[in-house]
Amino acid sequence: MSEITALRGSVAETIGTPTVVTDVVTMVGRSLRLSRRNLEVLLVSLMLPVILMLMFVYLFGGAIDTGAAYVSYVVPGVLVLCAGFGSATTAVSVSQDMTNGVMDRFRSLDVSGAAVVSGHVAASVVRNAASTVLVFVIAFAIGFRSDADILGWLAAGGVLLMFILAISWLAALVGVIARSPEAANGFTFFLMFLPYASSAFVPIDTMPGWLQGFSRHQPVTPVIESVRGLLDGTPVGNSPTLALAWCTGILVVSVALSVVAFRRRTA
Amino acid sequence: MAEEWAIEASGLEKSYGPVTVLDGVDLRVRRGTVFALLGPNGAGKTTLVRILSTLVRPDAGGARVAGFDIAVDRQRVRRCISLTGQDVAVDGLQTGAENLRMMARLAGLSRPQARRRTGDLLAQFGLASAAQRRVANYSGGMRRRLDLAAGLVGSPAVIFLDEPTTGLDLPSRQAMWQVITDLVRTGATVFLTTQYLQEADQLADQIAVVNAGAVVAQGSPADLKSQIAEQRLELTLTDGLAFEDVTRALGARVVSTDPSRMSVGVATDGSAVHVRGVLDEVDPGGRAVRTFAVHAPTLDDVFLALTGHATTTSTNTTNTESEPAHV
Ligand SMILES: Nc1ncnc2c1ncn2[C@@H]1O[C@H](COP(=O)(O)OP(=O)(O)O)[C@@H](O)[C@H]1O
Ligand SMILES: [Mg+2]
Numbered sequence: 381m382s383e384i385t386a387l388r389g390s391v392a393e394t395i396g397t398p399t400v401v402t403d404v405v406t407m408v409g410r411s412l413r414l415s416r417r418n419l420e421v422l423l424v425s426l427m428l429p430v431i432l433m434l435m436f437v438y439l440f441g442g443a444i445d446t447g448a449a450y451v452s453y454v455v456p457g458v459l460v461l462c463a464g465f466g467s468a469t470t471a472v473s474v475s476q477d478m479t480n481g482v483m484d485r486f487r488s489l490d491v492s493g494a495a496v497v498s499g500h501v502a503a504s505v506v507r508n509a510a511s512t513v514l515v516f517v518i519a520f521a522i523g524f525r526s527d528a529d530i531l532g533w534l535a536a537g538g539v540l541l542m543f544i545l546a547i548s549w550l551a552a553l554v555g556v557i558a559r560s561p562e563a564a565n566g567f568t569f570f571l572m573f574l575p576y577a578s579s580a581f582v583p584i585d586t587m588p589g590w591l592q593g594f595s596r597h598q599p600v601t602p603v604i605e606s607v608r609g610l611l612d613g614t615p616v617g618n619s620p621t622l623a624l625a626w627c628t629g630i631l632v633v634s635v636a637l638s639v640v641a642f643r644r645r646t647a
Numbered sequence: 648m649a650e651e652w653a654i655e656a657s658g659l660e661k662s663y664g665p666v667t668v669l670d671g672v673d674l675r676v677r678r679g680t681v682f683a684l685l686g687p688n689g690a691g692k693t694t695l696v697r698i699l700s701t702l703v704r705p706d707a708g709g710a711r712v713a714g715f716d717i718a719v720d721r722q723r724v725r726r727c728i729s730l731t732g733q734d735v736a737v738d739g740l741q742t743g744a745e746n747l748r749m750m751a752r753l754a755g756l757s758r759p760q761a762r763r764r765t766g767d768l769l770a771q772f773g774l775a776s777a778a779q780r781r782v783a784n785y786s787g788g789m790r791r792r793l794d795l796a797a798g799l800v801g802s803p804a805v806i807f808l809d810e811p812t813t814g815l816d817l818p819s820r821q822a823m824w825q826v827i828t829d830l831v832r833t834g835a836t837v838f839l840t841t842q843y844l845q846e847a848d849q850l851a852d853q854i855a856v857v858n859a860g861a862v863v864a865q866g867s868p869a870d871l872k873s874q875i876a877e878q879r880l881e882l883t884l885t886d887g888l889a890f891e892d893v894t895r896a897l898g899a900r901v902v903s904t905d906p907s908r909m910s911v912g913v914a915t916d917g918s919a920v921h922v923r924g925v926l927d928e929v930d931p932g933g934r935a936v937r938t939f940a941v942h943a944p945t946l947d948d949v950f951l952a953l954t955g956h957a958t959t960t961s962t963n964t965t966n967t968e969s970e971p972a973h974v
Binding site for chain 2: 402403406409410413414417418480481482484485486487488489490491646647
């Protein structure tokens, strides 16, 4: 038998104190690596947004009259829609950790649930940010034009980032609560439908009356209106305020409920 | 001087709704020893491990692990222990080395320390050549070993292993036994659960037998074996006449009979001398006994001997230990 000292490290090594920062950084690194190596996740987060945009522009674009180049109209909607698709990935990843032995191992190492979930949320934000950049690159190639100055771009980016962060935490909450990864996947389904009932793809005026009330007052619409207006350089009214209020609300509630639900499930 | 007991638990109780999972468990584990919790599926082994490793709070009772109270000093307990659960807890999409480095960082090692420790552990567990491969491509035995290695990155004083060999083939199981034996030689305390009597016998200094949430027997393997069925020599006879003759000849030594299969069981130590002696005695003409077989005691035999009734859950496939364990 080889020397057995390797089984136990030297005493000096046991003294190191793990910090919350190390835990979070380590968990973010893990989640990013896992997303990068999961082909399905990569396809959903990078390819799907591009395919959807091309589909909307070339298949439906001709039939929808929005009074401007449809690609410029539809880009914010595609980004929001894809944040919804991405949330399924996030919810499933969190749920997988909750339902297999790895969470016990992390907890026995005194890693907090918040660190594990933050890792998944960070990876989700990075995935969405990457797909956003990709969508813009392709959009420009097929005729997207913006009159916005640098401030407009920054503001639009800020609103999108807030939305992605809020949706990611909401998805994480779903993952913490769900009994199984399949259930988590199902729960996020409604997130993918919210953008359709907003001004993302068609103007709200063209919708049936009963739907218009909902569409005007759901969180996706102000996000879309802000991003579209900021990129167009047109007046945005109170849309950004509404969008940030919605996102902050969703974010705060999701984080708080995640922490409570995590405690309850692992009591 | 450090404490004599690595684990001291008293009166641990846990229920989930109407189901009582642990019904007052007391046990003590001496530092630097292997303690085996032996019991069938559903006996409450995992629940007990999760309580002792601070993941679940008991409804009643308490415990000290590595000298710290599991309720009051959770964090200190966690610094001293590691848990390798029943389900393998490594990421299939990370390589073996990445999994270990990650765990080492979470256990508080610096980056260079983590890298060094990862290299040492991979070599120790015979995984050095697979270090850069994704775990999804590992065999079951390799994955188990990596999982165990991941539990050792922080050099824990008390190591919990929940069914570390369930589902492994014999060579992998023996490799795991060797690792556990080595661990204890470094001064660690190992608390393992198992459904295999022979595994507990092979590894443990002390065994507690649990059934339906209660410890039904506790002691050294030798203590327990003196209480339980020995090995059984089963003779299958050529005809009804031979069956009657042999049964009569063995008299009170018969421990089991099965007239429908014309078989008779007697206790044996399994040695050739004893088996030959019995055969010569009951069948001097060499015609009465058609076949014979030596059976090791199973977990069911243990429960039968200790509790007077069979295990509450059927564990038919998991605890038939017909394969030789002392190879
Ligand atoms: N979280 C839980 N909720 C409800 N019942 C549980 C839970 N955990 C364990 N049990 C029940 O407790 C009993 C013992 O389970 P367990 O500790 O896993 O036994 P073992 O590890 O010995 O197979 C089983 O009947 C199981 O269904
Ligand atoms: Mg179990």
